[in-house]
Amino acid sequence: MQCYNHDDQNAVGLCKACGKGLCHDCAADLGHGLACKGVHEDKVTSLNQITTKSAEIYNAAPKNALIAPLFVLAMGAIFIGSGFYYGIGRSTLSTTMGVLFAVYGLVMLVRNRALYGKDRS
Template sequence: MKCFNHSKKDAVGICKSCGRGLCSDCAVDLKNGLACKNACEDQVKILNKMLDMNEKVMSTSNRNLKITGYFGLISGILFIFLGYYFLRNLEAIVGAIFIILGVAYLVSSILRLSRTSQFPAAGDKN
């Protein structure tokens, strides 16, 4: 491929914003992508910033989902234990309600945790 501006020069890369071929004179290297000098630099900088932010948001929401998932697992187990205790020593109905709540907690948090694994972890793209 040739440079978009200099038809005789070989392109060293492609602008991340407009997709044109660029020679070493026309390309500006912006940490994770090339941009047309004086033309697409700002757009590519914004693009990079957006990708960075997106990655951060993805990894935090993933972490939050995991935390609430594990929290739900623990409270589910606690509820079942409490329910079992009530069932044996106090009110059978109260115990049954606690066990049902505990199972519901467990199921919903397991579902939530299995959903988090579908998000790619930040950093392992490609």
């Protein structure tokens, strides 16, 4: 493959932003990708930052997989408790909402454990 700008030079790689072949003189090495020197350096730097941040978020997800289900389960327990304490029992809106929250929390918990696995957290 030849350089997009210099057809007499062999390309050393592709610009991460536009995909054009670049020779040594036209390429800016930004660590995790090449960019057209002076043209796409900012864009490739942004793409590299997005990739790095996405990897950090992906790695943190298993640690946070229990937060939402436990919160929803706690809300379910609070609604169920207030329904029995202040209401007639199973027929109250609060108790019904609590049961729905608890079921949803359990579903979230099971799905998160299946998605992230026990060994990753």
